[in-house]
Amino acid sequence: MITPTTGRSDTALLKRHIQAKLQPLLRGVAEQSPSARATTAHLRNAVGKPAGSDPAVWEATLGDLPEPLVGKTDEPSAGETAMHVIMALFAIHQQGKTEAMHQPNQGLGTAVQRLVLDSGQDFEKNPFIRRFDALTTSDSQAELAWHLRSLITQLRGAGIGLDYVRLAGQFYEFALPWRRDPIRLQWGRELYAYRPKKESAGDKESETGTTNPPEA
Template sequence: MTTSTPEPAPPDAPSQTELAAHVAKLAGRLQHGAITNLAGPVADLARLRRSLDAAAGSDPVVWRIIFAGFPEQPDEPLPSRGEYAAYLSVCLFAIHQQSKNTQMHGGGRTHCLGRAIRQLAQSGTDAEPDGAIVKRFNAVVTADDFNEVIHHLRSLVGLLRVSSIPLDYGLLADDLYQWQLSSKRSGVRLRWSRDFSRVPRVPKTGLNTDSPDPDSTND
């Protein structure tokens, strides 16, 4: 059995906290503008939706929308891992928020990828998760190619949008950054699988629905 030496994070990489905070702040601003029907954010989201399949950096307007104030922008010929993760996350968010008058970027681990997809697949605590959704989620977790991951995520984000289930795009950006590091990839997959395995709580009539999620104490 051969082992590989874990590669260190690039010296110019933003910290996970910086990356997540930047993407979350941008998604929050864009969704507020979309919900209140402000012309600028609505136009920005439309442009972002068209950019998911384009090369990062090929549209200077899109780059400016996403990366104004970004923690690190190295002077390199290709986008950094952090830039690529932010670019893809924000473009996916633009698809998620399209024509929605509620917030599709949710903050916190209750809206992480695995839990959001489990909510999508689960109609109640006693029900088996929908097999078709499980199959789509498994395809994301087991994908060996980053473009394949994004392809499957795009499909799942479309389903989350139809069901009005939010996703934390700051956390997703962190996950996509780490996936690009071979030493971190198995940890991302494990986190997604663990989060999906948590059955979502369904509030019962007459009970206090403000009680905390028991899983959230460990987040």
């Protein structure tokens, strides 16, 4: 695996590129285009394969890739790997959906918070939290990709979207050990942002004024 070498400018370059690659697929989803369905099907079939190993997805993952992101050795670059993994995960998320599962500004932590809240289970002991915790402790892109696949399948089932442009940038930078903690911090902030507090019966009585007055 080739790691990013030129800092955050390459992250921005990758994010702009994946945005450009997602747009025609999103239009195709909205129009129920056979071409978009075929492309997403090929991408789903490429999940778990090394970047560049499946000619059926070269256009979607390697086509027009900016020069700083292109690998120079026999191994896929971090940019090539990020494009391959994130486009394939998007295709998994989009499977069977007519609405766009790419949701700008909905980070991974926010999406998981919605998943947990919609489940109706206790937040602190929720199995989705345990899965997310396992994802955040990944120490490589390969491990992160494995956990993401499972989690995104859950998000698809719940109809919850995700910002794939943001995720692409985070996945790309995850190749750098010193960027992992800042990324984990962002996910944690999103997950534990304000969420509605469960009301107890006592709280409701206090709000409606139905509690019995004290005896004289």
